[in-house]
Amino acid sequence: MSTQTSYVLDELRNEAEYPAYASGKSGLLKIQDAPKESEAIYAFPCFQYAKSLDKNPTQVAEELAQEWNKMRQSKEWPQEWFPTSVLDHFEASRGYVNVFVDQKTLLARILKDLLDYGEKYGSYPKLNKTMVVDYCSPNIAKPLSVGHLRSTIIGQALINILRVRGYRVVGINFMGDWGTQFGKLIYAFEQWGDEKKLESNPIQHLLELYVRFHKEAKENPALEDDARAAFKRLQQGGEKERALWQRFRESSLEAFEKTVARLGVKFDHNWFESDFEGKADELVDELLVKGIAEESEGAIIIRFEPLWPAESPEPPPAQPPLVIRKSDGTTLYPTRDLASAVERIERWQPVHKLLYVVASEQTLYFTQLWNTLEKMGYPDILRHINFGMVSLPTGKISTREGRIVYLDDLLDQAKERAAQIIKEKNPDMDEGSRSKVARQVGIGAVIYADLSQDRIKDIVFDWSKMLAFEGNSAPYLQYAAVRCAKILEKAKSEDREGLDTLNEQDIPALAEELKEPESVKLLMHLGRYPQAIAEAAERYAPHVLASYLYDLATALSRFYTEVPVLKAETDAARLARLTLVDATGLVLRRGLELLGIETPEEM
RNA sequence: GCCCCUGUAGCUCAGCAGGAUAGAGCAACGGUUUCCUAAACCGUAGGUCGUGGGUUCGAGUCCCGCCAGGGGUACCA
Numbered sequence: 001m002s003t004q005t006s007y008v009l010d011e012l013r014n015e016a017e018y019p020a021y022a023s024g025k026s027g028l029l030k031i032q033d034a035p036k037e038s039e040a041i042y043a044f045p046c047f048q049y050a051k052s053l054d055k056n057p058t059q060v061a062e063e064l065a066q067e068w069n070k071m072r073q074s075k076e077w078p079q080e081w082f083p084t085s086v087l088d089h090f091e092a093s094r095g096y097v098n099v100f101v102d103q104k105t106l107l108a109r110i111l112k113d114l115l116d117y118g119e120k121y122g123s124y125p126k127l128n129k130t131m132v133v134d135y136c137s138p139n140i141a142k143p144l145s146v147g148h149l150r151s152t153i154i155g156q157a158l159i160n161i162l163r164v165r166g167y168r169v170v171g172i173n174f175m176g177d178w179g180t181q182f183g184k185l186i187y188a189f190e191q192w193g194d195e196k197k198l199e200s201n202p203i204q205h206l207l208e209l210y211v212r213f214h215k216e217a218k219e220n221p222a223l224e225d226d227a228r229a230a231f232k233r234l235q236q237g238g239e240k241e242r243a244l245w246q247r248f249r250e251s252s253l254e255a256f257e258k259t260v261a262r263l264g265v266k267f268d269h270n271w272f273e274s275d276f277e278g279k280a281d282e283l284v285d286e287l288l289v290k291g292i293a294e295e296s297e298g299a300i301i302i303r304f305e306p307l308w309p310a311e312s313p314e315p316p317p318a319q320p321p322l323v324i325r326k327s328d329g330t331t332l333y334p335t336r337d338l339a340s341a342v343e344r345i346e347r348w349q350p351v352h353k354l355l356y357v358v359a360s361e362q363t364l365y366f367t368q369l370w371n372t373l374e375k376m377g378y379p380d381i382l383r384h385i386n387f388g389m390v391s392l393p394t395g396k397i398s399t400r401e402g403r404i405v406y407l408d409d410l411l412d413q414a415k416e417r418a419a420q421i422i423k424e425k426n427p428d429m430d431e432g433s434r435s436k437v438a439r440q441v442g443i444g445a446v447i448y449a450d451l452s453q454d455r456i457k458d459i460v461f462d463w464s465k466m467l468a469f470e471g472n473s474a475p476y477l478q479y480a481a482v483r484c485a486k487i488l489e490k491a492k493s494e495d496r497e498g499l500d501t502l503n504e505q506d507i508p509a510l511a512e513e514l515k516e517p518e519s520v521k522l523l524m525h526l527g528r529y530p531q532a533i534a535e536a537a538e539r540y541a542p543h544v545l546a547s548y549l550y551d552l553a554t555a556l557s558r559f560y561t562e563v564p565v566l567k568a569e570t571d572a573a574r575l576a577r578l579t580l581v582d583a584t585g586l587v588l589r590r591g592l593e594l595l596g597i598e599t600p601e602e603m
Numbered sequence: 604g605c606c607c608c609u610g611u612a613g614c615u616c617a618g619c620a621g622g623a624u625a626g627a628g629c630a631a632c633g634g635u636u637u638c639c640u641a642a643a644c645c646g647u648a649g650g651u652c653g654u655g656g657g658u659u660c661g662a663g664u665c666c667c668g669c670c671a672g673g674g675g676u677a678c679c680a
Contacts, residue, residue, distance in 0.1 A: 389673075472615095581639095
């Protein structure tokens, strides 16, 4: 147990857990959040503990509450660990020991945290641990589809969240620029390519060639051999192939960077699969020497142990092996990916976690990758941050068959739709602002639609859901943030000055002013922001943060309708409410920023 | 065949490590604008948590079977 933590609720939790720890009962008495309607903050269910004593839980809870309260008054309680304690007392209720705080003190402490941390509220101290995150990672020469959207925005949100949680994070975009598909493209371009089209709209043209190749190859399977031969020439450094491949690569990369920039995404590193071909080759030899890999049917493979030990009469299912060198002597994507994983581990050592934000379809592959690294003697650091598939109402996304929604089109539509709504809701907004706000709102809606739900779920692509502008959606959160900003903007200059010059002595008086249930709930919720960040980071779950922010926006909306700020009855009340609005706006803005969503200045 | 994931209100989803009365949004119905932006707020209605067992003081949550949907399953990436 740490003796002191920075945020009031972290500290309160530790303090509340103290008596359970001190008496060695923490295994049976676990802390949890108290129910929402309750005045209590935390609770200890005592049923399990009562069972172990063979006693009545209600009675046990009462005894514990009494005992802990007494302990708290005594010298046994390490008050020096909790110098600014907000814990008031323990209270038994139907088999639970509830943790009560002194609300005024707690509110004041939350205000103090907010003022102390300012813009940094919610962030944690440096942990000196490095996370290497693989995300986006598309194939060059294919346009980004909504399928890539998930990896990109989940990855970027995780990176942002992990950073404020205190991790050092390295984001890598690992691009597929190697493999037989480039043989296909080279062959197709030589057959049907058009110089002018490659010049004017490279991605589109390459896609046409790719689709055409597969169509023709259906009729004439010999084309597959031609493609393989072309790739072989590329590998051997054929000048013509090399030059063409470079052109594909450069033009694609350019178009592609433009698209992700629209999502506000910037990569720390752009790595290319092709750069690992040599290392991959060496790695295969090394794995052979170490006996980790073996030859089978002309290929080099790694075998894995069955999933569980064979004890039952039926043999356990074997895990499929991983092929790392084809029988023709060339490496595969997994080999190059493995080589790049080794490179990541060595370059940023010690790496705390190696994250891969990749669709669930790759689960087996990442299990194999994990097992291989383990065989190589690396610690258990690889985590597959998997997410469900995006499919279209008409079926699975397929570039080859043209069943695809392009990311650029999606973002264009989102913006257009947002612009229309702005025209209705806020007809006075000038053209320039409208365009900017439409971009922020439209793209925000798209990002939020994804991040507001658990990664693991499959998504059937649906325009109306993607572009939801009401209820639990990005615009709702943005709107709440805008309201905060507008109130502050309209506040008189002396009020704003009062805000800026607040100091610690003013805090108790401020807390005293916040009496309305809506104000209290809002401030209490602000107090939970650091825990939302911590949980989102721990579970690699941006939706935890998204749903926290939604609740915060709801608390703000209720506050807004019930409690006047600028027209508060007294100067003191106005100042207190302005402080609250200021802090809420800040948390909403910063929280949205972590998700990759911008906050407009007006809506 | 085998392995993995998912199944909660009409629809889309929350529900942390099993704990107090299962929560939101959308859609439906009704209400709120002399007052800081109604992209808002308030209310009504809507759930045998796929299904059958089991473990437990307690199961939406854990275990087993079944059903349904999705994904994967050696030289594609």
